[in-house]
Structures are given as structure tokens and as C-alpha cells.
Amino acid sequence: MESSMQTQPCYLYGIVSDQAIESFGPIGPGGSEIRTIRGGGIGIVAGQCERISFSQVSPATTLQYLAAHQRVLEKVMLDGPVIPLKFGTYADDERQIQEILSCGRREFTATLSLYADKIEVDLAAFRAVAERERPVLVTLGMSMTLFPLPCKAMAEIIAPWGGRLFFDGAHQLGLIAGGQFQDPLREGACVLTGSAGKTWSGPQSGIMAWNDPDLTEPLTHAVFPVLAATHQVNRVAALAVSAAEMLAFGEVYMPAIVQNAQALGAALERRGVPVVGARRGYTTTHQVIADVSSFGGGLEVAQLLARANVITNKNLIPGDTPEMWDRPSGLRIGTIEVTRLGMGPAHMDAVAGFIARVLVEREPAERVLADVVDFRAGFQELYYCFENGLPNG
Numbered sequence: 001m002e003s004s005m006q007t008q009p010c011y012l013y014g015i016v017s018d019q020a021i022e023s024f025g026p027i028g029p030g031g032s033e034i035r036t037i038r039g040g041g042i043g044i045v046a047g048q049c050e051r052i053s054f055s056q057v058s059p060a061t062t063l064q065y066l067a068a069h070q071r072v073l074e075k076v077m078l079d080g081p082v083i084p085l086k087f088g089t090y091a092d093d094e095r096q097i098q099e100i101l102s103c104g105r106r107e108f109t110a111t112l113s114l115y116a117d118k119i120e121v122d123l124a125a126f127r128a129v130a131e132r133e134r135p136v137l138v139t140l141g142m143s144m145t146l147f148p149l150p151c152k153a154m155a156e157i158i159a160p161w162g163g164r165l166f167f168d169g170a171h172q173l174g175l176i177a178g179g180q181f182q183d184p185l186r187e188g189a190c191v192l193t194g195s196a197g198k199t200w201s202g203p204q205s206g207i208m209a210w211n212d213p214d215l216t217e218p219l220t221h222a223v224f225p226v227l228a229a230t231h232q233v234n235r236v237a238a239l240a241v242s243a244a245e246m247l248a249f250g251e252v253y254m255p256a257i258v259q260n261a262q263a264l265g266a267a268l269e270r271r272g273v274p275v276v277g278a279r280r281g282y283t284t285t286h287q288v289i290a291d292v293s294s295f296g297g298g299l300e301v302a303q304l305l306a307r308a309n310v311i312t313n314k315n316l317i318p319g320d321t322p323e324m325w326d327r328p329s330g331l332r333i334g335t336i337e338v339t340r341l342g343m344g345p346a347h348m349d350a351v352a353g354f355i356a357r358v359l360v361e362r363e364p365a366e367r368v369l370a371d372v373v374d375f376r377a378g379f380q381e382l383y384y385c386f387e388n389g390l391p392n393g
Helices: 059-079 094-103 105-116 123-133 151-161 173-177 213-227 233-270 298-306 336-340 345-359 365-376
Strands: 010-017 023-025 034-039 042-048 082-084 137-140 164-168 191-195 206-210 287-291 313-315 330-334
Touching: 010 034, 010 059, 010 094, 010 105, 023 059, 034 094, 042 059, 042 094, 042 105, 059 082, 059 123, 082 105, 094 105, 123 151, 137 151, 151 164, 173 191, 173 233, 206 213, 233 287, 233 336, 233 345, 298 313, 298 330, 298 345, 336 345, 345 365
Parallel strands: 137 164, 164 191
Antiparallel strands: 010 042, 010 082, 023 034, 034 042, 191 206, 287 330, 313 330
């Protein structure tokens, strides 16, 4: 028996990959079911819907359908890349949908491939949600941070109702201080926070910065005594030294971290380990994110590599769902410590080699361990600090 969608008009929302979920649920106009119709390796998200000429209906009806259109696209975007179709796009039936997929397959596939690796904020979608919800505060923070975020544009979108942007720079703080990453406070963020124990190579602690004098009293009072009873005097001297070393070495140390991350990403890709963001040069930070779904997933791979003394961390990647947080597809690798030990881009090929031997060549981790220990034995000094200065310097 043919489904009603096969023989009746369909409203079309967007082009997706054939990996998109089968059904997005009854989220269309009037609670209509929205599903993916596949063909030739791609698909169209569609729902059965009476054909409407929006130039001939009331504004209220048009707004109702426009809201449904946006709602569906927001749900689809959570599942993966989508090429949105123009509001009011219909097909006569499922056969015409297959014709659309067939005629545009090459262009659709190429565009979806670009979207899949773009990893950036969809400003159109953000504007739509922000103008509907009118948030007072928008937080930008993530565990996977490869490329700059559009702080200025997002701040401008929420400014009309007094909304403010807060940038969580836990991972990027050192890169920001060293002039190697975007400067959120100059790009519209009202507050920047960060960790002193990541790219900022200091003691475990937090740092807050802002450039609006009117925020000084409310922020300091919110921290003390509301959230913290003491600033932990035992780590103040270490924080001061790390700040002085950042001033002295940051403009050399931070670019070296990024160069190593980019070299590691390229080396992993060459050796058969897919890397997120490859089309954009892999990363502009200290992080390299590998897609290890074909090797067992992030948790299993991190545990396996640890047996070879290669320490990494599982991480969600585009395409994963929130429910996969404990067993994601991605692997997060950082280049902060290897850089401070004096390694450079030439050494990243060796590091990638250890990883590939375990994952791609399936060599026992215990066998690779001996070579990792031997390799690491050649790097016993910390650099970019007052004691030892620069590597080879």
C-alpha cells in the first residue's frame, strides 16, 4: 500500500544526507509528521501538507507556517548538516521529490560535504531563536574549540533588547593573551572567563576579565562571598609567575602550540585517522579532534591509547547526539604539553605514527608503549619559562 506522502503534495524543508534520522516526529503544521525521503545517497526532509499560496492567505496563517518551517529546520539542524529550502517550497508527490534529488545530487552532495566540516555558528538560525526568546545573557563555551566564533555578529543580534554575550575561554585563554586567537572583549563580549591551567600554563584556577567598569562591583560581589570564600593564597604566586611568563614568552609559545596542532592534524589525516575540520586547516587552537567512530568510538580509543602512554580524551563531534556524551565518536588531543616539552611540527608526525599504529595498523598498544617511552625520554625539560627560555634558544 502506498503511503499518503507518495501520492499527495509535500512541503519541503531542506536537503540532508542519507544519514539523517528517518522521522523527526509530528512537528509540522497542525502536528503533521516530518520525515526524511531518501534517494541516491541524500534526502529531503518533508511533510504531507495541503498546497497553499501564501500570497492569498491571511498574515496570521503565513506566520503560522513560517514558525513551523523554522521549528522543523531547528530540529533537523540538531541531527546534522542541512541545506534549507526556500519557505513555501512544495513537491506534487514523492516521485517529484526523487526527481529533485536526482537532478541536484552532485551539487547537493558537494554542498553537504562542505557543511559537514564547517563547524561554525549558523547566524541565521541564531537570529531566529534569539529574536523569539530574547535572552538576557548568551554564553559561548564549548569543549571542542577549533575556530573563532562570530562574537561581534552575535552581540549585535541580541543588543536591541539589552542582551549580553559572555565568552567562556577556558581552553583559549592563553591563546587570547598571546594574540593567537580572537579577542572576545574587543568583539562584543562583556565578560571573558578562562582557566589558568590549560593554554595559560599556570596553576589550576579561574580568571575573569571585563572592560566595562559598571560590571566591576556586581561581578566581584557575585564571586565573593557568594561563590568563593577565598582566592586560595597558595596559588597566587604561581599565577603571578605564569602571567609574567605569558608576557615574556606568550607571543612565541602560543603560535607554536597552534602550529603543532595543525601539523598533528595533517599527520593523522595522512595516516588514515579522519580529523574534524580538515577542509579548514584542522584547527586554529591547541586542539585536534579526530573522528574515531570507525575505530570503536572516543571512549574505547582513549582507553586503548592510554595503554600505549598516549593520553587523549573522548569528545562529542558534529553528528553525535547529546545522549552519546559518555560514548561519543570523537577524540580530543591537545598540543600544549608536547609544545612546552620542546617538540615542534616535525615531531608531530611521530606522535601521529604512534596513534595510527594502534588504531589503523591495529598493533598491540603494549608493543607501541615501548617506543612511546623511548621517544618521550628525549624531552625532559619544560620551555617557554624563565628557567629554560625557548627551545634551542
